[in-house]
Amino acid sequence: MEVEKLKYWLDLTRQYAAESFWKEAFSQETNPFLSSGHIQNLSLAxxxxxxxxxxxxxxxxxxxxxxxxxxxxxxxxxxxxxxxxxxxxxxxxxxxxxxxxxxxxxxxxxxxxxxxxxxxxxxxxxxxxxxxxxxxxxxxxxxxxxEEEAVPIHIEHSASAEASHQLQE
Missing domain, CATH: 2.60.40.790 (Immunoglobulin-like)
Incomplete structure (x- = not known):
């Protein structure tokens, strides 16, 4: 069973080497694994x-x-x-x-x-x-x-609004 795991990891390393994975990962100034726009769900395990x-x-x-x-x-x-x-x-x-x-x-x-x-x-x-x-x-x-666009709603001034304001005082 251990041999199968080793073969799996060797296959992964061959895949990443072929893609120049490590060169690209370390050539960027910021950490590419935390970049929200380009690399997501990257996992070696x-x-x-x-x-x-x-x-x-x-x-x-x-x-x-x-x-x-x-x-x-x-x-x-x-x-x-x-x-x-x-x-x-x-x-x-x-x-x-x-x-x-x-x-x-x-x-x-x-x-x-x-x-x-x-x-x-x-x-x-x-x-x-x-x-x-x-x-x-x-x-x-x-x-x-x-996404629906925001629609402005006009607020009207009425006597009932004044009455409720007076109740709060």
Missing amino acids: PKGGSSECFPRCDLYKYKDKLFVEAELPGMAREHAAITLKGKQLTIRGHYSTFKPNLTYFLKERCDQSFEKNINLPFRVNHHEIQSNLDKGLLTIILPIIS
Whole structure:
């Protein structure tokens, strides 16, 4: 079991090295892990067998919609689940790459469960959310609920207002 953990950590370090993770992390003047606008949910330690860095996602706004794109290569849509609670979008799934009755000479793709939590910057209309999984790219379209503008209310002066003011004295 310890060997599996070691393999997992080696895979993570290879992934981060390939992305120049450490170079980018230490080249910024401010702490990138606390930056509210660019890096979120970055965690090197898996939580409950999942990794916050997987799947890789993009979150962007186009016109009046938020788009989330997540890389899920080789995953069938029935093995993925998407939930929305408040302004937190969660993508869960399980990769199963092991095939019984085969003799493996190289096995780098491991079975893994994942859970990715994404904090949305806007409230969305949960009745009109659309999602699609095509060629390993999960796309979720979330229509933004526009915040109502403040409407000024005119306060009228009346005799009853004067009477209530006199009662308070």
